[in-house]
Amino acid sequence: MDLRFTADELAFRDELREFFAANLPQNIRERMRLGHAPSKEDTVTWQRILNRHGWAAYSWPKEYGGPGWTPVQRMIFLEENQLAPAPEVSSFNITMIGPVLIQFGAEEQKQRFLPRAANIDDWWCQGFSEPGAGSDLASLKTAAKLDGDHYIVNGQKIWTSTAHHADWCFCLVRTDPQAPKRQQGISFLLIDMKTSGITVRPIISIDGSHHLNEVFFDHVRVPVSLRVGEENRGWDVAKFLLGHERTGIARLGKSKERVKFARESARDMRANGRPLIEDPAFRHRIAQLETDIKALEITQMRVVSAHDRSHDGKPDPLSSVLKVRGTELLQATTELAMDVGGPLSMPDWAQELAALSNEPELGPEWATEATRSYLFLRAASIYGGTNEIQKNILSKAVLGL
Ligand SMILES: Cc1cc2nc3c(=O)[nH]c(=O)nc-3n(C[C@H](O)[C@H](O)[C@H](O)COP(=O)(O)OP(=O)(O)OC[C@H]3O[C@@H](n4cnc5c(N)ncnc54)[C@H](O)[C@@H]3O)c2cc1C
Numbered sequence: 001m002d003l004r005f006t007a008d009e010l011a012f013r014d015e016l017r018e019f020f021a022a023n024l025p026q027n028i029r030e031r032m033r034l035g036h037a038p039s040k041e042d043t044v045t046w047q048r049i050l051n052r053h054g055w056a057a058y059s060w061p062k063e064y065g066g067p068g069w070t071p072v073q074r075m076i077f078l079e080e081n082q083l084a085p086a087p088e089v090s091s092f093n094i095t096m097i098g099p100v101l102i103q104f105g106a107e108e109q110k111q112r113f114l115p116r117a118a119n120i121d122d123w124w125c126q127g128f129s130e131p132g133a134g135s136d137l138a139s140l141k142t143a144a145k146l147d148g149d150h151y152i153v154n155g156q157k158i159w160t161s162t163a164h165h166a167d168w169c170f171c172l173v174r175t176d177p178q179a180p181k182r183q184q185g186i187s188f189l190l191i192d193m194k195t196s197g198i199t200v201r202p203i204i205s206i207d208g209s210h211h212l213n214e215v216f217f218d219h220v221r222v223p224v225s226l227r228v229g230e231e232n233r234g235w236d237v238a239k240f241l242l243g244h245e246r247t248g249i250a251r252l253g254k255s256k257e258r259v260k261f262a263r264e265s266a267r268d269m270r271a272n273g274r275p276l277i278e279d280p281a282f283r284h285r286i287a288q289l290e291t292d293i294k295a296l297e298i299t300q301m302r303v304v305s306a307h308d309r310s311h312d313g314k315p316d317p318l319s320s321v322l323k324v325r326g327t328e329l330l331q332a333t334t335e336l337a338m339d340v341g342g343p344l345s346m347p348d349w350a351q352e353l354a355a356l357s358n359e360p361e362l363g364p365e366w367a368t369e370a371t372r373s374y375l376f377l378r379a380a381s382i383y384g385g386t387n388e389i390q391k392n393i394l395s396k397a398v399l400g401l
Contacts, residue, residue: 003298003301003302003305005072005076009072009073009076012073012076013076013080016076016077016080016081017080019053020080020081020084020086023049023053024046024049024084024086025045025046028042028045028046028086028087029084029085029086032084032085032086032087033085033261033366034365034366034369035258035261035337035366035369035370035372035373036369037209037211037372037373037376038087038088040123040162040165042087043087043088043089043090043120044120044123046086046087046089047087047089047090047093047119047120048119048120050089051118051119051120054066054067055067055077056089056094056118056119056120057094057098057114057117057118058074058077058078058089058094059074059094059095059098059099059244060094060098060099060102060114060118061102064098064102064110064114065114065115065118066118071304071305072301072304072305074248075248075300075301075304078248078251078253079252079253079256080253081253082251082252082253082254082256082257083253083256083257085254085257089120090120090123090124092123092124092125092126092161092162092170093117093118093120093122093123093124094117094118095244095248096124096126096170096241096244097113097117097124097168097170097190097241098114098117098118099240099241099244100170100188100228100237100240100241100244101113101114101117101228102114103240104188104228104229104236104237104240105228106225106228108225109190109226109228113168113190122167122168123162123165123166123167123168124166124167124168124169124170125160125161125162125163125165125166125168125169125170125193125215126160126161126169126170127142127157127160127163127169127170127171127172127191127215128140128157128171128172128238129157129158129159129160130142130155130156130157130158131156131158134159134386135385135386135388135389137172137238138182138183138186138235139182140172140173140174140186141155141174142154142155142156142157142171142172142173142174142217143155143173143174143177144173144174144175144187144189144222145175146175146224147221149223149224149225150221150222150223150224151173151175151187151189151221151222151224151227152219152220152221152222153171153173153189153191153197153217153219153220153221153222154217154218154219154220155173155216155217156214156215156216156217157169157171157214157215157217158203158214158215159203159212159213159383160200160212160213160214160215161211161212161213161383162211162213163193163200163213163215164200164202164210164213166193167192167193167194168190168191168192168193169190169191169193169215170188170189170190170191170228170241171188171189171190171191172186172187172188172189172234172238173186173187173188173189173234174186174187175187175231175232175234176231176232179232183235184232184235185232186232186234186235186238187227187229187231187232187233187234188227188228188229188234188237188238189222189226189227189228190222190226190227190228191217191220191222191226192222192226195220195221195222196220197217197218197219197220197221198215198216198217198218198220199215199216199218200213200214200215200216201213201214201215201216205375205376205379206375206376206378207371207372207373207375207376208372209372209376211376242385243319249319249322249323249326249327249384250296250300250322250323250325250326250329251326251327251330252293252296252297252300252326252329254330254333255289255293255326255329255330255332255333256293258330258333258334258336258337259286259289259290259293259333259336261337261366262286262333262336262337262340263277263286265337265340265341265364265366266282266340268364269340269341269342271342276340285336286336289329289332289333289336292329292332293329296322296325296326296329299321299322299325300322303316303318303319303321303322306318317393317394317397317398318394318398320390320391320393320394320397320398321390321394321398323384323385323387323390324381324387324390324391324394327377327380327381327387328381328387330377330380331374331377331378331380331381334370334373334374334377335374337366337370337373337374338367338370338371338373338374340367340370341364341366341367341368341370341371342367344364344367344368345367345368345370345371346368346371
């Protein structure tokens with residue numbers, strides 16, 4: 001198997017690089033480079049720039065407003081976008097609800113929602129997890145009872161990323177509590193977040209950010225026309241969506257970009273009276289990370305090019321390897337950036353030192369952001385299906401155990 005890019009793929013990569021250099025707003029690029037999480041506005045601005053060029057819905061076929069790229073081109077796009085560094089397009093809009101509507105949606109749902117999802121006119125969130133249903137998602141209890149041409153929804157979701165920004169939520173609900181198998185009584189609904197009876201409560205995570213929420217449904221009326229797929233067949237839709245959620249989950253471009261940034265920052269930081277970049281232990285750590293990233297890049301290329309050839313469009317269970325190893329590397333690279341900052345990476349301490357020395361700010365801005373990012377990304381091995389669950393998938397579907 002030839003794992004090198006073809007001449008066309010290299011030309012495609014150059015085209016992306018040129019576009020990102022010319023079109024990514026400088027203020028957004030700089031915030032991303034300093035390690036800030038993109039704001040809602042940053043994400044919307046960038047996704048709309050991409051959409052004007054036909055690239056935001058990067059994994060969709062042409063007939064639905066995507067560029068019709070091959071899996072290898074999509075992989076190159078994701079990596080170049082992360083290397084830029086630019087905000088990533090909304091995965092809820094592009095890799096989750098978009099493909100679900102394309103595969104299972106009624107024509108009217110496709111026409112109403114797909115163009116708005118691509119242009120992020122609607123901000124989507126994912127209402128799957130509940131307090132008693134995470135890895136064991138099929139035990140979800142949020143109930144939807146039929147009442148004429150509406151469902152009445154009651155229950156609670158948790159860990160709903162960016163629900164406080166969202167216009168719409170795609171939600172798994174229980175429509176048949178008596179079904180012989182738990183998986184058989186679930187339906188997939190599109191819920192307008194402005195409907196009365198919905199309460200969104202923030203969960204502040206360890207990095208101090210408001211990304212996560214609890215969402216409560218109290219007699220929320222949802223038109224039956226907003227169900228995707230057949231009643232009680234929502235589990236098929238959910239399985240399809242979860243397979244797609246892992247697409248691009250290795251985020252190798254992000255890890256590469258973080259190592260590059262740590263290497264550059266290490267020139268300005270000092271250890272034992274010398275620039276940190278000259279420290280042999282530090283150099284060894286960078287080399288190890290770069291080697292590990294390269295190894296995973298080759299694995300990713302194998303998975304993606306096998307997928308390219310199979311043409312069945314189904315996610316490969318091997319993508320679980322990319323999720324496990326990719327998130328381990330992402331965590332290791334954000335830890336590296338934090339360590340480069342040393343004590344200045346501790347937000348409280350940096351602030352106290354600044355106050356003591358009467359300085360408005362002590363130390364580089366990126367250092368405290370590195371800690372926030374490190375803390376937030378502890379969650380990378382949990383969301384999108386925990387790494388333990390990915391290992392279960394691998395042991396069953398790949399190793400046949
Ligand atoms: C930052 C973040 C964002 C998220 N965003 C969303 C979102 O937008 N929408 C949404 O619906 N959900 C979201 N989630 C929820 C996420 O999908 C769940 O946290 C995840 O599925 C794990 O479920 P749980 O938290 O209930 O943990 P549990 O399932 O209770 O697991 C607890 C621990 O037990 C382990 N475990 C469980 N079952 C097994 C098993 N069979 N074998 C081996 N180990 C096992 C797990 O790996 C984990 O370590 C988000 C989570 C985080 C952290």
